[in-house]
Amino acid sequence: MTFGDRLAAVFAERGRLCVGIDPHAHLLEAWGLPATADGLRSFGLTAVEAVAGRAGIVKPQVAFFERFGAAGYAALEDVLAAARAAGLLVIADVKRGDIGTSVTAYAEAWLTPGSPLEADAMTVAAYQGVGSLADAMALGESAGKGLFVLAATSNPEAAAVQQAVVQSGPRANQSVARAIIEDVHAFNQEQSGPRPFGSVGLVLGATVDLADYGIDVATAGERTPALPVLAPGFGHQGARVEDAARLFGSLASGVIVSESRGLLTAGPAGLADAVARRAEEVRAAHV
């Protein structure tokens, strides 16, 4: 099964809400947990338990685990394993990027079946060119795993770089974000066999107006296979679930609605209900 097949199944069975697992220091404190690797483990496992059966996707933010070095990674391994055992689709938010050989090693770490850090998909950065991700994308495709390439991210500081216009090559005169979308689509199209979604998707923030990047949402999603879109920015960063269909237009069929702090502030006792409510709101919004 390709990652695109698995994503389609999750959308159909459990909807498109993705709960971010971001153990910020202030959240650990609010949850009554110590600022230690054990605190992270407990936070992550509690979040997994709250999401399982209520939504289908989780996105651990690896940065918060890295703060604790090897012990943090051991906690993360346990959280990843628990999430996958619970049948959740796991997107490791690692945002890796480098020359091709090194990105491939990152992909081996996060996407190889049986790896201690195995996830179902990972986030990657294309600052060194989408071509630098080619072997990692091929590795993901053959392992049934996915990659999400940063294109138009939710943070305002990114706009100047991501709206900059490509000067040469086949994507000349397109914005950087648009060129990344076109390259990702070309990769998905080159893969053999019918599939509802490609195995490689984009990160498109729900806080941005894609028209500012030269992306026409009315047509950008009219592609086969469809593009998976990891859309952070809901909740704490200000985007609203009820606006998702309008924001993403023809891309909406591939959108994963991602929210971390907005849900995690419900605390360990309230998280399951908060997730169930938001999952229902996402369904009602017909994203």
Ligand SMILES: O=c1ccn([C@@H]2O[C@H](COP(=O)(O)O)[C@@H](O)[C@H]2O)c(=O)[nH]1
């Ligand atoms: O463009 C991006 C890419 C990734 N993120 C990550 O998503 C979550 C958002 O957390 P909230 O608490 O819902 O704001 C976080 O892990 C970011 O690193 C993003 O926000 N924007």
